[in-house]
Amino acid sequence: MTVTHLTNEVEELSAPPPLRTAVVGAGFMGRVHAEAARRAGARVVAAMAGRPENADAAARTVGAERGYADLDGLLTHASVDVVHICTPNALHAQAAHAALAAGVHVVCEKPLATEVRQAAALNDLAAAAGRVATVPFVYRFHPMVREMRHRLAAAEAGIISAVHGSYLQDWLSRRSDDDWRVNSATGGPSRAFADIGSHWCDLFEFVSGDRVARLSAQTSVVHERTARGPGAATEDAASVQFRTAAGRLGTLVVSQVAAGRKNRLQMEISGTDASFAFDQEDPERLWLGRRDGSRILVRDPGSMSAAAARYARLPAGHAQGYQDCFDAFIADTYRAVRGDATPDGLPTFADGLRAARITEAVLASATADGAWTEVSG
Structure with missing residues (x-):
């Protein structure tokens, strides 16, 4: 041998x-x-x-x-x-x-x-x-999201003034479209915001290190569907204006009835020195804007920060996507299960609770015709 x-x-x-x-x-x-x-x-x-x-x-x-x-x-x-x-x-x-x-x-x-x-x-x-x-x-596990987080933590943006974006889908855009999520008895009191708006808010708080503190929200039922069972129909769309704990302003539009948009989570963070924009449907790139010119950063393990390169599973030019993000999330979860040090940015039940609190504030504000509402916790 x-x-x-x-x-x-x-x-x-x-x-x-x-x-x-x-x-x-x-x-x-x-x-x-x-x-x-x-x-x-x-x-x-x-x-x-x-x-x-x-x-x-x-x-x-x-x-x-x-x-x-x-x-x-x-x-x-x-x-x-x-x-x-x-x-x-x-x-x-x-x-x-x-x-x-x-x-x-x-x-x-x-x-x-x-x-x-x-x-x-x-x-x-x-x-x-x-x-x-x-x-x-x-979505925390997209390498270019990690790159944006790294650059924001390094204060490349200067003073962050505002954040804006949307999460748009079209899988319920027709009146005939149906799903168990439409009914509050099975999907919960919120659909569009709890389902995808929560992703956007989690991503913002993750990359910025800031938190949504107060918000004003409106929700809309675009199609009057017949809810399955005893529950009520849930919202098709939501619009949220918010202020963060650091005093930054933000806006978010969420819709599951936006024809042509399949799964577009888009976020832009505006700063006095640099702005950053990420689009989940184009996850290999990160837009970097400066006053003297803008450029596109591409996923390249050879030129990215170490925090981002850790999640670049493939060489540059070989596209990574949603399943790769999911694989990275599960791999990090299993590392923690095996007793390794908890990987940076692993979303836990504490983050699930945070999303529930933001959703609760959105529904409370929308019920009160957009009244400004504190996010608990």
């Missing part, structure tokens, strides 16, 4: 066993979670669908080894390390609570809960249990 072969065998013997993961919910997000888990080296050993009779189909859909009819059975018999919760929003809190109570690490889709009190209870429970508990605010 050669030295190389012996070294490889020792490494294989000393390598930790793959994490055992379960995916609860087998829709689009369940498939994304399962793929990211596999790419991070985990075994997807269990899956659960919304209906017991669909357990086997759910396992096939996400590529799990076995399907379970209910969460109690999964937690009791599957011996999982991490549970990924990808159910309709109204079921998040109950499932996350059960998993944490069983001593399992949790990745829970946002919104973490449909009420602030539930999100706060989950955040407290995760801390008390000593479990890793994360929420996939995955």
Whole structure:
């Protein structure tokens, strides 16, 4: 046996066993979670669908080894390390609570809960249990987002005066379009803002280090759809004006009925020395504007900051996108689960609680015809 072969065998013997993961919910997000888990080296050993009779189909859909009819059975018999919760929003809190109570690490889709009190209870429970508990605010993991964050932290912008942007989609732009999220009984009291506006606000606070302090919001139901079940229809669009803790001004438009816009999260931060703009549909680039000229920064590991280059998985010119962000988020979550130092910028249940508080303020302001409302916490 050669030295190389012996070294490889020792490494294989000393390598930790793959994490055992379960995916609860087998829709689009369940498939994304399962793929990211596999790419991070985990075994997807269990899956659960919304209906017991669909357990086997759910396992096939996400590529799990076995399907379970209910969460109690999964937690009791599957011996999982991490549970990924990808159910309709109204079921998040109950499932996350059960998993944490069983001593399992949790990745829970946002919104973490449909009420602030539930999100706060989950955040407290995760801390008390000593479990890793994360929420996939995955746009943080675009390398050019990390580059913008690095440059803002280095004060390249000078005095930041304002931030503005939008998050626009069109998948509900037709009156005939329907989804469980339309109904508040399953999707929660907010749809467009809780679903995608929360992503924008999380990204702003992450890159700037500032926080939304006060806001004035309006919401709109563009299509009067027949809500499924007893719940009310939720908003198609929202417009938010805000002031940050540092006194900066901001505006945000959110819509899921903007024809032609598929998943456009756009953010621009304006400074006296430099301004920065990022578009999630063009994630390989970051616009840098100065008074004497502007330029486009491209994702290139050779010229980026170390904080950004860490997430550049491919050489320059080989495009990275949404699944790459998700893969990086799950990989960092699993590093924390294995006991490594918590990676910088890992979004936790505390961030899920923060998003719930901003959503609560948006709804309160909109109900009060745009009255300025404090964001708690």
